[in-house]
Amino acid sequence: MKNILIIGSANADFTIHTSRIPRIGETLPGHDFSVNIGGKGLNQAIAVSRLGGKAQFLGAVGHDMNGAMLLKAMADDNVDFEGLCTQNATTGIAMITVVNGDNCILLHAGANGHITKDVIGEKKALIEKAAAVILQLEIPMEAVMEAVQIAHAAAVPIFLNPAPAHPLPDAIYPFVDWLIPNEHEAAALSGTSAETEAGCRENIRFFREKGVKNVLITLGEKGCAYHEGEEIFFCDAVKTTAVDTTSAGDTFIGALCVQLMEGKSIHEAVRYACRASSVTVSRPGAAASIPFARELK
DSSP states (O other), X not given: OOEEEEESOOEEEEEEEOSSOOOTTOOOOOEEEEEEEEOHHHHHHHHHHHTTXXXXXXXXXXXXXXXXXXXXXXXXXXXXXXXXXXXXSOOEEEEEEEETTEEEEXXXXXXXXXXXXXXXXXXXXXXXXXXEEEEOSSSOHHHHHHHHHHHHHTTOOEEEOOOSOOOOOGGGGXXXXXXXXXXXXXXXXXXXXXXXXXXXXXXXXXXXXXXXXEEEEEOGGGOEEEEETTEEEEXXXXXXXXXXXXXXXHHHHHHHHHHHHTTOOHHHHHHHHHHHHHHHHTSSSSGGGOOXXXXXX
């Protein structure tokens, strides 16, 4: 089992379900309120661990009740915490409103903002020893760039999930082995819609011309688009009833990375990742909805 290092955010998720998004000044009744572990980085770390990988997590939590909850969750899910527990910020939080299976989210970075370039530099040896590094954009961009440069110099494969959508410096693209945006993030970066097959093809070409080695665009209930060499493929999603899509993309990325690190082909890895994320969307919660490998057998 190979070490996969996930560098990113850890949040406490406050989730409520409702019939529609309230207008400004309006109060609506909600239901099924819960407090759960989350953050794209931690979700992906838990996905890696539950789906058969050895997960190490480099992130930050506050010295507070939410931080203690996240640290316990990591220990329970066999995720090795390699980050910071700081008294200078509260643990990051996400306020999630779920409407008919879809969601909108407000984030407060909190301790996640303390993952700086210097912190990444101090963990250089950890990055260099990893079998792969997974990154997102819920920590400062300077930290992401530093991690990418260290990993690239050590020939460690880099999986970048550019979420939430954020402008990327052109210099980062040639370092990225796997760029995995959803259709909205891809469009925000390329300026071209990825809602159609033609749009997906154009986006994949765009990112490859930027220097990215492999591009995969997740498309929600439509599955995903990816390529092998010059040929572009589309994989349908596994049909299911969506309950909560919060961590579907995180599950997909964790599953894909584990499968590729185990030597599976891109086609096998994509099919497995689609199955894993279909289970996630059929359940409520963020990390709580991520399946274990045994469930996919």
